[in-house]
Amino acid sequence: MTxxxxxDADVIGKRSEHLYFALRNPKVVIGLTIVxxxxxxxxxxxxxxxxxxxxYVGPKSEAPSGEFWxxxxxxGQDVFAQFVHGLRSSYVVGGLGALIAFTVGLSVGFTAGYxxxxxxxxxxxxxxxxxxxxxxxxxxxxxSYLEVRGIVSQAIxxxxxxxPWVARAVRAQTFTLRxxxxxxxxxxxxxxxxxxxxxxxxxxxxxxxxxxxxxLFGGAxxxxxxxxxxxxxxxxxVSLGTMMxxxxxxxxxxxxxxxxFVPPGMAITAIVGALYITNVGLDEVFNPKLREx
Amino acid sequence: MGRYFRRKLLIYGVTFFIAVTINFAxxxxxxxxxxxxxxxxxxxxxxxxxxxxRSYFDNxxxxxxxxxxxxxxxxxxxxxxxxxxSIFAFPSTVSSVVLDALPYTLALLLPSILxxxxxxxxLGAMAARNKLLxxxxxxxxxxxxxxxxxxxAILLVWAGGVILGWFPVAGGYSFALTPAPTWTFFVDLLHxxxxxxxSLFVVALGGWAIGMRNLVIYELESDYSNYLQALGAPRRLVxxxxxxxxxxxxxxxxxxxxxxxxxxxxVTEAVFAYPGLGSLMLxxxxxxxxxxxxxxxxxxxIGVLIFNFLADVVYVLVDPRTRLGLEGGQS
Numbered sequence: 232m233t234x235x236x237x238x239d240a241d242v243i244g245k246r247s248e249h250l251y252f253a254l255r256n257p258k259v260v261i262g263l264t265i266v267x268x269x270x271x272x273x274x275x276x277x278x279x280x281x282x283x284x285x286x287y288v289g290p291k292s293e294a295p296s297g298e299f300w301x302x303x304x305x306x307g308q309d310v311f312a313q314f315v316h317g318l319r320s321s322y323v324v325g326g327l328g329a330l331i332a333f334t335v336g337l338s339v340g341f342t343a344g345y346x347x348x349x350x351x352x353x354x355x356x357x358x359x360x361x362x363x364x365x366x367x368x369x370x371x372x373x374x375s376y377l378e379v380r381g382i383v384s385q386a387i388x389x390x391x392x393x394x395p396w397v398a399r400a401v402r403a404q405t406f407t408l409r410x411x412x413x414x415x416x417x418x419x420x421x422x423x424x425x426x427x428x429x430x431x432x433x434x435x436x437x438x439x440x441x442x443x444x445x446x447l448f449g450g451a452x453x454x455x456x457x458x459x460x461x462x463x464x465x466x467x468x469v470s471l472g473t474m475m476x477x478x479x480x481x482x483x484x485x486x487x488x489x490x491x492f493v494p495p496g497m498a499i500t501a502i503v504g505a506l507y508i509t510n511v512g513l514d515e516v517f518n519p520k521l522r523e524x
Numbered sequence: 525m526g527r528y529f530r531r532k533l534l535i536y537g538v539t540f541f542i543a544v545t546i547n548f549a550x551x552x553x554x555x556x557x558x559x560x561x562x563x564x565x566x567x568x569x570x571x572x573x574x575x576x577x578r579s580y581f582d583n584x585x586x587x588x589x590x591x592x593x594x595x596x597x598x599x600x601x602x603x604x605x606x607x608x609x610s611i612f613a614f615p616s617t618v619s620s621v622v623l624d625a626l627p628y629t630l631a632l633l634l635p636s637i638l639x640x641x642x643x644x645x646x647l648g649a650m651a652a653r654n655k656l657l658x659x660x661x662x663x664x665x666x667x668x669x670x671x672x673x674x675x676x677a678i679l680l681v682w683a684g685g686v687i688l689g690w691f692p693v694a695g696g697y698s699f700a701l702t703p704a705p706t707w708t709f710f711v712d713l714l715h716x717x718x719x720x721x722x723s724l725f726v727v728a729l730g731g732w733a734i735g736m737r738n739l740v741i742y743e744l745e746s747d748y749s750n751y752l753q754a755l756g757a758p759r760r761l762v763x764x765x766x767x768x769x770x771x772x773x774x775x776x777x778x779x780x781x782x783x784x785x786x787x788x789x790x791v792t793e794a795v796f797a798y799p800g801l802g803s804l805m806l807x808x809x810x811x812x813x814x815x816x817x818x819x820x821x822x823x824x825x826i827g828v829l830i831f832n833f834l835a836d837v838v839y840v841l842v843d844p845r846t847r848l849g850l851e852g853g854q855s
Contacts, residue, residue, distance in 0.1 A: 360539045362780065363832055367787025368824045369546065372817055375809050376550055396780075453672055457791050460674045462809055475674060479795065484678070484686050484693070492682075496675025504670035511666075 249516055258512030265505035269498060273318030284308065284316040284469045295490050302490035305481045310474075314494050317471040321452050321499065324386045324470075328451030331390025333444050336397030341428050343398070344405025355402065362395040367457060374463040382465050389454045397443050404439070408432050438517035445510050449503040456499050471495035528846055532836050536829045543825040547818045548598050552591070607822065608815035612807050618819035621804065626823065628696055629800035631717060633789050636724035641778055643725075644732025649767050651733065652740035661733055668730030673788035677723040677795035684719055691719045694797035720796045724789055728781075735777060739770035772843055779835035782828050 253259045287307045295302040301310035343354035373388055374380060408414065409432065417427045433440070458464060459472020460479075478484075478492035589597070601607075607618035651661035685693040697703065697712050743749060743766035752762045793802025801820050808816040840846045 356535065356538060359535045360542055363535065363539045363783070363828065364543060365783035365786050365824050365828050367783070367790065368821050369543075371790070371805060371809070372547070372821045373550055375812075375817055376814075449670070453670075456672045457674065457787060460672075460791055461794060461806060472672075475678065479678065484682050487686075489682065492675075492678055496672055496678065499675065500667065500671045502670075504667050507666045507670055508663075 252516045253513065256512040256516055258508050259516065260512075262505040262507075262509030262512060265501055266509065269318055269502055270322055272315060273322050276315035277312075277319060280309075280312045280315060284313040286312075288312075292486060292488055301494055302488070304477070304491055305483065305486065305488065310491055310494065313469045313474055314471075314498065316469045317474055317495060318498060320382050320465065320468050320470040321455065321502065323382050324389065324455040325448045325452040325502075327383065327386035328389040328393065328455070329444055329447035331387060332394040332447045332451070333397060333440075335391065336394035336443075337401055337440070339394065339398040340401025341405055341432070344402040345409055345424060345428055345432070347406075351402075354398070358395045358398045358402070361392065362399070364392070366392045367454065370454065370458055371461060371463060374458060380463065380466050382468055382470070385455055385458065385465060386451065389451050389458075393447060393450055393454065397447065400439070400443065401436070404436050405432055408435055438513070442510050442513055445506050445513075449506040452499060452503055471499055528840065529836070532833065536833060540825065540829060543822065544599070544602065547821060548595055551814060551818075552594075602822075607819040610808075610813055610816045610819075612811040612813040612816055618815050621816060622801070622819050622823050625800050625804045628798060629789060629793065629802065632720055632724060632793070632798065632800060633786065636721050636789075637728065637778070637782075637785055640725045640728040641732055641774070644729045645736045645771070645774055647729070648733035648736025648738075649740050649763070649770070652737045652766075653744060658737070661737065665730035665734040665737075668727060669734070671727055672791075673723070673727055674791040674795050676727055677720065677792045680719050680723050681795060692716050696799040716796075716798070720792055720798050723792050723795075724785070727788060728785060731781070732774070736770060736774060739773055740766050743767075743769045772839070775835060775839050775842060779832045782831055782835075786824055786828060 285308055288309050289299055289303045289307050291303065291307045292305050293299060293303045293307075299309050299311060301314055303309060304313075339354050339358060343351040343358070370388055370392060374385065377384060405428075414427060414431050417431050422430070455464075455470065456472035456475075459470045460476045462476055464470050464473040464476065472495070474495040475492050478488065478495075483489075483491045605619055607622075610616055610618050610621050613621045647657075647661055648665075651657040681693055684691045692698070692715060696716055697709065698716075701709050701712055703709065740763070744762070749762050749766055752765065789800070790802035790805055792798075793800045794806045797803055801824065805817065805820050807813070808820065
């Protein structure tokens with residue numbers, strides 16, 4: 232009884248240590264504040280705004296004012312309402328896309344690294360092939376054939392084409408870990424492969440995995456914005472990318488409606504940039520060598 | 525070295541095969557009927573002509589034979605350079621339309637990729653272990669890598685084209701001119717080329733600088749650097765060795781990054797209405813011109829594969845270990 236308690240306590244101690252350093256790291260704090268702040272705006276905002284973001288509510292092409300915080304579009308739609316809804320869909324695409332890519336990358340990487348041999352040859356080949364394929368061009372072709380495009384379907388196809396570098400890194404790390412003594416010990420006790428991978432190998436790269444999820448999240452948001460901008464965005468929703476597409480299509484540049492195209496791009500830059508900065512901070516948290524004491 | 529190239533070539537061969545197969549499979553497997561959509565788009569309401577058009581399109585796609593035969597026919601046509609006829613630019617063939625647009629995209633991509641790689645690596649190497657530079661290069665680099673390609677392009681058009689009026693807002697050359705090998709046309713071409721180039725150059729810069737900075741720091745911490753320093757070698761010399769070693773991952777990184785940059789070029793061209801593959805793709809999407817869209821994808825895949833191979837060759841030339849079949853240069 233007592234023997235099983237000690238390692239648990241140890242793990243908790245280590246976790247709170249990471250949390251302690253994370254909360255003291257300015258990069259993590261600033262990055263997370265921006266990401267969570269915009270997330271809250273996207274989640275809560277739409278409840279306070281009545282109606283759909285595409286409704287024609289105000290005067291046309293009006294500059295930002297007290298009533299319309301980000302002005303109105305060429306047609307008199309509220310830019311702020313679109314912005315808030317767009318944030319929400321960006322986060323959904325980012326989160327779901329990252330989750331799918333992460334799951335695929337993790338499974339492929341662990342299977343290839345742990346099994347080795349022919350399975351590895353095949354999976355490694357697959358990884359390299361998807362890595363070389365120009366993802367955006369393939370995504371454009373696939374989504375142009377979808378007649379009805381939603382946020383979820385977009386996230387799925389993005390996820391299915393952005394996993395290879397995760398798989399590659401996980402495979403390489405599994406290779407170095409799978410011959411450690413404690414893994415052999417676990418094999419001797421009769422544990423099965425999935426259990427060994429989850430219990431013995433995965434915890435050793437937990438920090439790396441967390442950081443790769445963050446990078447995938449940012450990447451998926453950028454991909455989605457580019458697809459939306461090309462005109463292959465969700466057919467039934469507003470996103471930050473479609474806002475920019477609409478702004479360009481109705482020549483907001485020449486009409487000087489800067490409040491239409493600046494906020495969406497700024498928000499994407501802020502979210503993705505904040506994610507990257509969080510990542511650098513987390514690197515310092517997990518790697519004591521990089522900490523500034 | 526032979527093994528290294530054989531492996532790489534195998535990967536590229538399989539990639540090409542899969543790209544062609546995706547091209548073949550997507551229109552046939554996707555829900556919905558592309559032919560019906562094309563007919564609906566052309567607003568063919570007369571049932572008789574609709575029927576005729578339908579059989580024409582079926583024939584064009586080769587839908588009237590079994591699937592495996594369609595697949596073989598598809599490859600056969602491909603090897604004869606036959607990618608079908610563009611609907612948007614009827615009656616030109618897809619290959620000719622794509623080949624017309626290709627020089628513009630290459631003229632944008634090659635200089636911007638190479639220059640941003642060189643400048644970014646230089647900046648990153650200088651920033652490593654240099655407090656003052658590091659504090660500016662790093663944050664700016666992260667912001668640049670986070671900027672969506674099209675947003676930076678939009679901002680540049682807005683600032684340089686609309687507000688300042690220094691550069692043209694759209695197009696590859698002025699409508700008043702016709703393409704001819706004259707000095708005026710060349711200057712005009714360059715004038716239109718500058719903003720899209722700048723946009724692509726700036727976005728990629730940050731990533732290279734950050735990558736190089738981290739790699740140089742890593743190399744400066746390694747044993748050989750410490751040894752050199754202990755021997756009293758000048759700082760410049762140590763850093764030069766670190767830089768040369770840090771180049772290797774950046775070369776393979778260049779190959780890996782290529783697909784992303786090409787995607788970025790597509791949306792950047794869309795912003796500037798630059799007459800390259802990106803604008804062509806946009807037109808193909810808006811006109812539901814699937815032949816053209818697939819032709820463009822195929823050209824992009826081939827281009828990316830060729831440049832990947834070139835990067836491999838450079839890698840072998842630069843890294844003697846791959847030449848001798850030692851470690852390094854894993855595929």
